[in-house]
Amino acid sequence: MRIAIVGYGRMGRLIEEIALDRGHQVVSRIDPQAPGADFPIVNPQALEDVEGVIEFGLPEGMIENAQVYTEQNLLVVLGTTGWDGLKEKLFSLYEAGGALLYGSNFSVGANLLFALTKQAAHLIENIHEYDIMVHEYHHRHKKDSPSGTALSIAQVILENLSRKTELQTEALTHRAIRDEELHVSSTRGGAVPGTHTITLDSEADTIALTHTARSRKGFALGAVLGLEWLKNKPGVFHADQFFKDYLGL
Ligand SMILES: NC(=O)C1=CN([C@@H]2O[C@H](COP(=O)(O)OP(=O)(O)OC[C@H]3O[C@@H](n4cnc5c(N)ncnc54)[C@H](OP(=O)(O)O)[C@@H]3O)[C@@H](O)[C@H]2O)C=CC1
Numbered sequence: 432m433r434i435a436i437v438g439y440g441r442m443g444r445l446i447e448e449i450a451l452d453r454g455h456q457v458v459s460r461i462d463p464q465a466p467g468a469d470f471p472i473v474n475p476q477a478l479e480d481v482e483g484v485i486e487f488g489l490p491e492g493m494i495e496n497a498q499v500y501t502e503q504n505l506l507v508v509l510g511t512t513g514w515d516g517l518k519e520k521l522f523s524l525y526e527a528g529g530a531l532l533y534g535s536n537f538s539v540g541a542n543l544l545f546a547l548t549k550q551a552a553h554l555i556e557n558i559h560e561y562d563i564m565v566h567e568y569h570h571r572h573k574k575d576s577p578s579g580t581a582l583s584i585a586q587v588i589l590e591n592l593s594r595k596t597e598l599q600t601e602a603l604t605h606r607a608i609r610d611e612e613l614h615v616s617s618t619r620g621g622a623v624p625g626t627h628t629i630t631l632d633s634e635a636d637t638i639a640l641t642h643t644a645r646s647r648k649g650f651a652l653g654a655v656l657g658l659e660w661l662k663n664k665p666g667v668f669h670a671d672q673f674f675k676d677y678l679g680l
């Protein structure tokens with residue numbers, strides 16, 4: 432496939448390597464100032480002859496980019512996180528054309544973790560002595576907090592454990608946490624590619640489910656496989672739908 436990479440940062444560069452390994456052509460690299468980029472902004476000229484786009488950038492500019500993609504009926508994989516407030520606007524653009532696959536984490540391991548989290552939440556539904564919480568670590572460059580993956584994990588817990596009804600992402604400095612709150616906390620520093628832990632805790636013991644990314648390769652490979660999957664599928668798809676097919680989850 433002829434691919435454009437939008438956001439030529441840590442992820443964009445790795446996605447290019449993997450796309451080339453899998454026999455795709457990277458015909459356009461779009462980034463405001465990254466070394467090696469061909470174009471600073473998304474416009475029809477930067478997307479000439481492009482069939483598919485993989486965007487791992489920032490939420491700023493995402494909607495303007497999507498306007499151009501949908502006008503050109505492109506297949507788009509969006510890995511950017513931290514844009515929950517833009518969902519409605521973004522999805523409505525794809526009613527005009529094109530196809531979108533979006534997700535907070537394109538690695539197989541994290542998607543297995545989402546499935547394990549669902550099981551864990553179900554298991555403790557009637558075992559009230561277990562509480563549940565989420566923590567994530569990421570490198571010092573990461574701009575959003577909590578991570579998109581942590582928010583996806585939280586969503587799975589809120590949907591599958593009736594006693595947790597509220598997401599709490601703040602540090603609780605002046606009060607205790609309430610039973611119905613699900614605490615999601617974050618640490619930033621160093622070079623950590625991404626570590627997420629769901630802890631089930633009781634007076635007797637602790638059970639921890641941890642996904643530790645050893646590198647960014649798993650995310651990048653999933654994004655390229657996702658773009659291949661999106662061919663001939665118009666509309667908007669969550670990465671869950673891709674992983675259900677790919678892993679038979
Ligand atoms: N879904 C998943 O599996 C994963 C998602 N991510 C997410 O991907 C995003 C990028 O991560 P990462 O590569 O580490 O970040 P980087 O900061 O290394 O790269 C992002 C690049 O995108 C550029 N950029 C920002 N906005 C636009 C735009 N509108 N058009 C074109 N380029 C743009 C930035 O330019 P500038 O610096 O000048 O702003 C920067 O060069 C983050 O949101 C991260 O959370 C990361 C890993 C996995």
Ligand SMILES: O=C(O)C1=N[C@H](C(=O)O)C[C@H](O)C1
Nearest residue numbers: 512535536573578579580625
């Ligand atoms: O910014 C990152 O690096 C990552 N972002 C994604 C997220 O916010 O969950 C996925 C991965 O954890 C790496």
